[in-house]
Amino acid sequence: MKLLIISGTPKTDGITHSFVEIAKETAKELNTEAEIIRLSGMNLEKCKMCDDGWGICFNNHYCAFGDTDGFNSLQKKVQSADAYIYITPVYWGEISEELKIFMDKLRRCQATKQWDSREEEVSFLKGKPSIMVAVAGGGGGGIVTTFQDLERAISQMSGDEWPRESSGIFDYIAVNRWNQEYKRETLKAAVKAMISFFKRPMAIKVTPQPDYQILVTFDTGEERIYDIKPYLKTKPYDELKDLELFNKVKISGMKIEWRPRLDIDIKDLFHE
DSSP: OEEEEEEOOSOSSHHHHHHHHHHHHHHHHTTOEEEEEEOTTSOOOOOOOTTTTOOHHHHTOSOTTHHHHSHHHHHHHHHHOSEEEEEEEOBTTBOOHHHHHHHHHHHHHHGGGGGOOOTTOOOTTTTOEEEEEEEOSSSOTTHHHHHHHHHHHHHHHTTTOOOBTTBEEEEEEEEOTTTHHHHHHHHHHHHHHHHHGGGSOOEEEEEEETTTEEEEEETTSOEEEEEOGGGGGSTTGGGGGSHHHHTTOEEETTEEEEETTEEEEHHHHHTO
16 A cells, blocks of 8 residues: 655644654555655645636546646655544644645646546545644644634545545644644554555445345455345435345445445454
């Protein structure tokens, strides 16, 4: 797997930067490829809202000016990653200016894919987990609203998924001047836990079977049949009694999915 660490701090030292380094070091300990994106100094241009508010970002999902300022190459790095860590200082209860510019442009390119009729156009973040780290210089004021900024953007780019352990938001790590030592250990634990999801067998195909069963094929070559009938006794899974809906089952990231918010985490099935 590949981990992308997106740093919104303008500093190359200090508390926030130390968490960037911890994330990279922890991934290295686990023999996991990790890349740090330092947004400060990249001079990304803020969105120009071209063509009356929406440019080619809406239909073609890249920035018209992104080759010039480097955004389009950054977006390719987002595509190649399997998981993300966003690390930002808290400025006036918000994410840093550099991270704000990046997230705004990325959201215009990726969140718009949920309205694209082409099946191959799926958000680069869909089904992938993220850890958010917000570092406040004082006692922690503004961390909640900073998380809200990031959570909103990440959730929108993941389609209609609710944040959860293996897709959307994996963890929120709030750091201030007094808790930084044990929050460093928290980040290490969170990175290790997130990476562990990628060490389990990955489902690559699901096929509906008679009598409300599904056949799941994993990347190891193993195939397993799971009985979905016990789920039909509870909401919203009782909707799957409709065979037309049941037969629309698909793989969505780390889930078996029939429609948004009607899904089962594959790890729950695998360990049954």
